[in-house]
Amino acid sequence: MNKLRIVYMGTPEFAVAPLEALLNAGCNVVGVITNPDKPAGRGQQIQEAAVKKFAVEKGLKILQPEKFRNEEFLEELKALKADLQVVVAFKMLPEMVWNMPKYGTLNLHASLLPQYRGAAPINWAIINGDKETGVSTFLLQHKIDTGNILFQEKIPIGDNDNVEVIHDKLMTVGSELVVKTVHAIEAGEYPQIPQENLSDEVIALKSAPKIFKEDCKIDWTKDLDSIHNLIRGLSPYPASWTELIPNETGKAIGLKVFTTEKEKTNHSEEIGRIVTDGKSYLKVAVNGGFISIKMLQQAGKKRMKTEDFLRGFQQIKNYHL
Template sequence: MQGKDLRIVFMGTPDFAVASLQALVEGGYNVVGVITAPDKPAGRGKKLHQSAVKKYATEQELTVLQPEKLKNPEFLGNLKALDADLQVIVAFRMLPEVVWDMPRLGTFNLHGSLLPNYRGAAPLNWAIINGETKTGVTTFLLDHEIDTGKILFRKEIDIWENDTVGSVHDTLMDIGAKLVVKTVDALAAGNYDAISQEEIVEEGEAIKHAPKIFKEDCKIDWSADVETVRNLIRGLSPYPAAWSTLRHKESGKEIATKIFMAMRVEDNKHTAPGTLESDGKNFIKVACTNGWLQITDLQIAGKKRMKVQDFLRGFQQIGEYTFL
């Protein structure tokens, strides 16, 4: 059997998932239904916001289901009526067994890491935050525990020195879409070897995890070394963004500040971490415990993201502040 003969149900929500759905649709695969998150109020007017996957699926006139609860009997009935041979999951939520075990060929997931490392909600972020030089995508069959099922295929890429989570996201989104198509074809033909994740883990190796990222995880600790701080900034740019607080040295006024990009600079002066230096026109440097970083892109509360040169034109008193 060929992949295009299968009845496929696709499940996903954000932009990362759209590329895979698009690859299936434009490749002529039979996507009989799309499952995505319910519309949610967003913005000042609290208008209902559709997921990126729903927008694309609607444009393609695909059947869309948006269950609040995946064990809802009505949803399960509607899902069963789609009579899928295979379910494809990309950036969706955890599925109950009654859902992932429904199709005759099962359900596979595209995950943004080289499993078994970086299981969890934020694999791209944590790989960069931890200073990895390689990452990738993995397709695997769903099992009872999250991100632990048998591996079908993996594709590795390099993480370059100035990559951010944004650039890696875009690269893996496209590579992942191709891997999804390859996996569908392999499952249809029965041409694959499903490998247990335990077989890949070397003896004594500790598996790295990728838990959900919260606001406190994004706070910059300037007393860390330069590379640790730079990796945190890269691993959170553009979203959710690393942050710090500018404090006025005399008044104590504090301004929340997001930092999107910074680069190492040669400076042998040793001073307190968080100390800030600027010429008031072109640069802002911040001291870490063993060196300095030069900020190139930032955003203070109530303003838009901007280059440092544009920021300094409207914030000429920067020398009166320090970073906490």
């Protein structure tokens, strides 16, 4: 059997593992499309995408278009004569690109579609307190994340799992699913399940829009589970945040919160009150108990454990949230 000519499209670390899995499985990857190099960080040094770095190591042909409708890029893409394109964590593609190969364009999405269509499916699944998530492979159509499902794989979400934990699990499971899907397409034995057929089985569809700074602000008036889920659903990136407000005059201090534990209990403390011994623990009174902060970052400082933060911020009792 002639192996399909595959063009792979992706940019971040999440997209490296599926590309590596395809190569390890002996798939015929004839080119890689990734984002152009761009300046980043304080020094504005030119940074290469994780997928580009990996593709360079493997000696793969690389294209980095500024615009997908550029005639020169389209000619280069056509010249690769792809039978199938595989997209993982990449930009939206125009139809002239995704519809070019004989078998179309396969996408890996980090949710159990049709749930969590959009840019941040891992974050929102955790923020919403879901107990499971997964990955889906599907064929691209006009509307984002709406194509026919090929295969899915589920994983559980633990009560304290954060985005980093679930990201890494889905990256591994997703890599295997991409290889499985490509082999099924090669063999001509793959299902195509319209997402409408799956959406009947769920109560309500949840979306996964891009996350902005205001989405990350902690509302301490919410219940214990909601606050804990928000914090772990944004950790380590982009990270939830709050502000320490001085009791008298002074400037508010920004805090990012990365790790918390729930303490379910009845209490008579004012909601949002900071409870601390100034040395080893820092808790916030909320509806249903206390949020115990374990890892945080003061604006302009490094990320640190709570006890290290308190050691250097002994005026904590002069602040409130």
